[in-house]
Amino acid sequence: MNMHKVALQSFHLPKALRAPAPGLLRQAWHKLQRWNELARQRRQLAALGDDMLKDIGRSRADIEWEANRPFWDDPDRQ
Template identity: 70%
Template sequence: MNTQKLTSHRFHLPKAANASTPGLLSQAWTTLRRWNQLARQRRQLASLSDEMLKDIGRSRADIEWEASRPFWDDPARR
């Protein structure tokens, strides 16, 4: 195939790559905000006293497990 044919040939991207930039930015921003929210909630849970955890029916082990999860591990996405 000669160079002229290569340069004049149009390549089509998958539909996901054709999505609008503002839509992708909006989705990325929403994901970053959710990750920030998860990290903040996990830090707050870890800071609760044992008496407060007992009031909500959770053990320290439950909270340590939850707090050790990475910020991108979103239980709502399962």
């Protein structure tokens, strides 16, 4: 029996962690990409001028609140 099977049987890992490694890596990669996108969008929002904020119907306070959220705080919770 290989070490991977021994580890899975010994520690009773949750089902999500028993997925093949490429699947876990893919999920982690997608999560990192999503977090990077959220951080980029929030930086762009923070860089908008007051005239642009008025055009989209947002106040500076709204944008500051959104821009200060941590990158992992995903409103879509994918």
